[in-house]
Amino acid sequence: MAEFFEFKNVSKRFGSIQAVDGVSLEIKRGEFFALLGPSGCGKTTMLRVAAGFETPDSGRVFLDGRDITDLSPNRRRVNTIFQSYALFPHLTVRDNIGFGLQIAKKPKAEIGREVEAMLSLIRLEDQADKKPDLLSGGQRQRVAVARALINKPDVLLLDEPLAALDLKLRQRMLIELDLIHDQVGITFLYVTHDQGEAMSLSDRIAVMNAGRIEQIGPPAEIYEAPRTSFVAAFIGDTNFLEGVVADHPEPEYSRLRIDGLPDVMVYNDKQIADGNKVFLSVRPEKIQISRDRPESKTKRNAVPAVVEDVIYLGPTTKYWVRAGNHRLQILRQHARFFLDEKPIRWKDDVWVFWHGDDGFMLERFRRDDEKLVAAPPQKVGDE
Amino acid sequence: MKRSRFPYIVTGAVLVFFYLPILILVVDSFNASRFGGAWRGFSFKWYVRLFHEPAIWTAARNTLFIALFVTFVSLILGTTSALALHRFAKTRLQRFHYTLIYTPLVVPEILMGISLLMAFVAAGVRLGMLTIVLAHVTFCISYVALVVLGRLQDFDFTIIEAARDLGASSWMATRRVLIPMLAPGLAAAGLIAFTLSVDDFVITFFVAGPGATTLPIRVYSMIKHGATPLINALSTLLLALTFTTVFVSQRLSKSVALEGGQ
Amino acid sequence: MKRLRRRGQEILLTLPSFFWLSLFFLIPTALVFILAFRPADPFGGIGRGWTTATIKGLADPQYLAIAWRTLWVSFLATAICMLLAVPTGYAVARVSERRRNLLLMLVIVPFWTSFLIRVFAWKSILHPEGFIKKILVFLGLVDPGASLLYNLGSVILVTVYTFLPFAILPIYAAAEKFDYRLIEAARDLGARPFEAFRKVFLPGIRQGLVTAVLVVFIPALGSYVIPDIVGGPGSELLGNKIAQRVFVDRNLPLAGGLSIVLILAVLAPLLAVLALQREKSRIEPPPADTES
Numbered sequence: 004m005a006e007f008f009e010f011k012n013v014s015k016r017f018g019s020i021q022a023v024d025g026v027s028l029e030i031k032r033g034e035f036f037a038l039l040g041p042s043g044c045g046k047t048t049m050l051r052v053a054a055g056f057e058t059p060d061s062g063r064v065f066l067d068g069r070d071i072t073d074l075s076p077n078r079r080r081v082n083t084i085f086q087s088y089a090l091f092p093h094l095t096v097r098d099n100i101g102f103g104l105q106i107a108k109k110p111k112a113e114i115g116r117e118v119e120a121m122l123s124l125i126r127l128e129d130q131a132d133k134k135p136d137l138l139s140g141g142q143r144q145r146v147a148v149a150r151a152l153i154n155k156p157d158v159l160l161l162d163e164p165l166a167a168l169d170l171k172l173r174q175r176m177l178i179e180l181d182l183i184h185d186q187v188g189i190t191f192l193y194v195t196h197d198q199g200e201a202m203s204l205s206d207r208i209a210v211m212n213a214g215r216i217e218q219i220g221p222p223a224e225i226y227e228a229p230r231t232s233f234v235a236a237f238i239g240d241t242n243f244l245e246g247v248v249a250d251h252p253e254p255e256y257s258r259l260r261i262d263g264l265p266d267v268m269v270y271n272d273k274q275i276a277d278g279n280k281v282f283l284s285v286r287p288e289k290i291q292i293s294r295d296r297p298e299s300k301t302k303r304n305a306v307p308a309v310v311e312d313v314i315y316l317g318p319t320t321k322y323w324v325r326a327g328n329h330r331l332q333i334l335r336q337h338a339r340f341f342l343d344e345k346p347i348r349w350k351d352d353v354w355v356f357w358h359g360d361d362g363f364m365l366e367r368f369r370r371d372d373e374k375l376v377a378a379p380p381q382k383v384g385d386e
Numbered sequence: 387m388k389r390s391r392f393p394y395i396v397t398g399a400v401l402v403f404f405y406l407p408i409l410i411l412v413v414d415s416f417n418a419s420r421f422g423g424a425w426r427g428f429s430f431k432w433y434v435r436l437f438h439e440p441a442i443w444t445a446a447r448n449t450l451f452i453a454l455f456v457t458f459v460s461l462i463l464g465t466t467s468a469l470a471l472h473r474f475a476k477t478r479l480q481r482f483h484y485t486l487i488y489t490p491l492v493v494p495e496i497l498m499g500i501s502l503l504m505a506f507v508a509a510g511v512r513l514g515m516l517t518i519v520l521a522h523v524t525f526c527i528s529y530v531a532l533v534v535l536g537r538l539q540d541f542d543f544t545i546i547e548a549a550r551d552l553g554a555s556s557w558m559a560t561r562r563v564l565i566p567m568l569a570p571g572l573a574a575a576g577l578i579a580f581t582l583s584v585d586d587f588v589i590t591f592f593v594a595g596p597g598a599t600t601l602p603i604r605v606y607s608m609i610k611h612g613a614t615p616l617i618n619a620l621s622t623l624l625l626a627l628t629f630t631t632v633f634v635s636q637r638l639s640k641s642v643a644l645e646g647g648q
Numbered sequence: 649m650k651r652l653r654r655r656g657q658e659i660l661l662t663l664p665s666f667f668w669l670s671l672f673f674l675i676p677t678a679l680v681f682i683l684a685f686r687p688a689d690p691f692g693g694i695g696r697g698w699t700t701a702t703i704k705g706l707a708d709p710q711y712l713a714i715a716w717r718t719l720w721v722s723f724l725a726t727a728i729c730m731l732l733a734v735p736t737g738y739a740v741a742r743v744s745e746r747r748r749n750l751l752l753m754l755v756i757v758p759f760w761t762s763f764l765i766r767v768f769a770w771k772s773i774l775h776p777e778g779f780i781k782k783i784l785v786f787l788g789l790v791d792p793g794a795s796l797l798y799n800l801g802s803v804i805l806v807t808v809y810t811f812l813p814f815a816i817l818p819i820y821a822a823a824e825k826f827d828y829r830l831i832e833a834a835r836d837l838g839a840r841p842f843e844a845f846r847k848v849f850l851p852g853i854r855q856g857l858v859t860a861v862l863v864v865f866i867p868a869l870g871s872y873v874i875p876d877i878v879g880g881p882g883s884e885l886l887g888n889k890i891a892q893r894v895f896v897d898r899n900l901p902l903a904g905g906l907s908i909v910l911i912l913a914v915l916a917p918l919l920a921v922l923a924l925q926r927e928k929s930r931i932e933p934p935p936a937d938t939e940s
Contacts, residue, residue, distance in 0.1 A: 054547075054551055055550075055551075056547055056550075075550070075555075075556075076547070076550040076551050077550050077551070077552075077553045077554055077555055077558075081551075082551055082552065083547075083548070083551045085544050085547070085548055087542065087544055089542065089544040089545045089547065089548035090545075090548075091545060091548070091549070091563055091567075092545075092567065093563075093566045093567055102549070102552050102554075103552035103553050106549075106552060106553045106554045106558060106562075107553055150548075150552065151551075151552075154552060154553065390841060392735060393735035393736070393738045393739040393742070394739050396732060396735035396736055396739070397735065397736045397739040397740065397751070400732055400736050400812065400816075401751075401754055403809065403812075404754070404755075404758050404809075404812075404813075405754075407766070407769035407770055407773055407809070408758075408761070408766070408769055410769070410772075410773050410779050411765070411768075411769040411772060411773075414772065424777075462664070463664050463665045463668055464665065466661045466662075466664050466665060467661075467662070467664070467665035467666075469661050470658060470661035470662040470665075473657075473658070473661070474654075474658045474661075474662075477658065479658065479659075479662060480658075480662070483662055483665070483666055486665075486666065486669050486670070486673070486674070487665065487669070489673070490669070490673055492862065492866055492914070492918060493677075493914070494866060494867055494869060494870020494871075494887075494910065494914060495867070495870060496870045496872050496887045496890055496891070496907075496910070497677075497680075497870060497907055497910060497911060497914075498673070498676075500680065500890060500894065500903055500904070500907050501673075501676035501677045501679060501680045501907070502672065502676050503894065503900075504676060504679050504680060504683050504900060504904065505672070505675060505676035505679050507693065507694065507900065508679060508683070508694065520672060521672070523668065523672075524668065524669065524672040524673055527665055527668060527669065531665065581760055585762050585763060587763065587764055587873060588872060588873060592894065602762070602764050605762075605764050605765070605768070606764060606873075609764070609768050609771065609877060610877075614772060617765075617768055618772070621762070621765040621768065621769070624761075624762055624765060625761060625765065628757070628760050628761050628762070629757065631760070632753065632756065632757055632760055636753060
């Protein structure tokens, strides 16, 4: 499939802040693509560049092979769902939806027909003559979707469209957006800071941080194989362990020497050479915890530890353990393996273990990203 | 926690203080007596006499004519000013511009009156209706600009972006979204300019020439020359007009708010 | 290119009001300062040459007494306005929404009512034959021969009457935004009601108080119509003197000189407020929260 919507080396600076720093992206036709990142990472600027509200300082934007970088917003076949919806308060729902067609000077009969079709798509036929202020949050959101879709844009931009809704409504609208995307087959560029939304809706995700893209890939790849400490820490939760590559007992697997722990095996598809200092990331739910020492198997890493804290979370329990001079978090579901299993308590001696394929060596590590993961509990006054 | 009743008592007293003099004035306008003190029976005679004072009606016509013209000009100047202040907020020019808009509001009227008089005398402009209009526009611009600026600051400009996004050109977005949404603000600003112009006495008194008499100037000379019962009648008419205007404009803004789902 | 167009737009939008206010506000104000150094001509116009006689003439004890009286009357009127406006602004902000709208309208109506009519209403009820006089005489509070009009008291009373709505509105606006849980917190920490009011509420509506003081004090300084209508020869203010020089003996340079005194009197409180606010904005912003 050809690249449909393309950003080439786009940069944008506001005063002293480099909002977007040389970003390149290729989005396929019909794709549901998410830009995911914390607030201030530059994702909204990217969206505004796509819509034409900002002109990049350098770099170009192409839509279907055409350079649209300098095209004003009204001349692009790109429409936006604004975070605040930005419905026109002085117009009825019907006139809001029909606005784009009226501006395009379409015949009245056609506008009427199209608006009715949209109203039935979003199931708001009975609210058509109300002003937007009288609608509920979910209804407003649907009007915003209809108002954009009626113009049959090449790309639909969505700026945190669910952020203003409460949790239950958000879950419903999530399904609805997914259905609409399937029905209309338009390319969606979805900007969000909510990893749940990005994971459940998108075909591919680009994770952004500080104006740059950290990683692009399908949701599972982003989660299972993070390439940078930022991605590992921002999406889900993780443990970071610093070590040195000792040797390669098997092709694609390295033995890692970690200060204060037994050696661990780790999948090494990146061919990091022996002797390099690396960082390992292991997600808490990938680690098992047990009172008994697990049978030893190749690629199974087992480490003795002491439980320092037990936090009950409902569906799961989180254990903080100390292994050597490292603190690890482990997430465990409550389904028991053995019926007579004794619960694990504070100060218990345990074994924690994980498969070599579940750890990842990071290409890029920044100390700052450690702040993004859950910090171990501290006693008051204990710095 | 029990709240003190003192503020509510003061508020009641303040409202009595506000309305008692006005009430007495209205009652007196129907008093057959020449002096307010004693009630000599109900009468419309002062109103009848008022209708036979051509000077008052000429003054009223002048006032209306000036006010309409002033409203129109100051709405244009004040709105462009507010747009500039809002869009280019932080430039050095706009900081100076803002000071220039703001200062006339804190200058006592008499100073503005005397400085304009001196300017007109120095420039050799003949005092009359024209000088009144020029003076009124000068103090109305600031009020219009600040009222419109307030509306612009509350305005959610993503709505303009939404219109642009849906294919509207810059001018179309202004005409179909910005102006309709600013309309209530412009109406409020216009009403303020109109009222200020109709009501102004001090500045007008300084820059009015012979023959250019407005209603407040007429009322002032009647006060000075003791035509008390006639002023009572005229005041009652003006008060009725003011109350209706305030009431209607409140109703209008309330119904707009209701439609908006408040 | 784009920046140039933006600059062009800015100038296009700024020019009309900028030009108008320069021509009819800035230049005329500057002219007051210039013309005060010109001699008067016998026909009520402005003569040739330069003189400092007018400015020196302002040292006349008569003018000094009037300037002092103007300050004093304005101060008293402002103080009374504040004493009435603070409880009223508080009460309007604290009642239920329905009542608040009614009260607000009642406060705003005088605001829209003709200034001259409101002054005149007092002249007729303070009149020797008027309503108040009769009641006071009837109650034995006032001697039948005493005059309620044409003195400093009547000038202050009517000044308060005309400017009070202007003081109530900014105080109400600030009181409406005030978080009243702070008063509960102060009471919880042991403050008596009046202490909570003085130490928590008043500082909380500080901006409204400053605005209220300015909108009463400054116009009161330039007051001319009120002393002219309800005042007497013993209660003339700077404004009356300026108007007399213009309308009675047509000495524009002297009127200009008196205006300069008035301008200085107006600038003093304004600059004081500006200086205070600059002082306040120098206080550092709170540090950013490290946990997030």
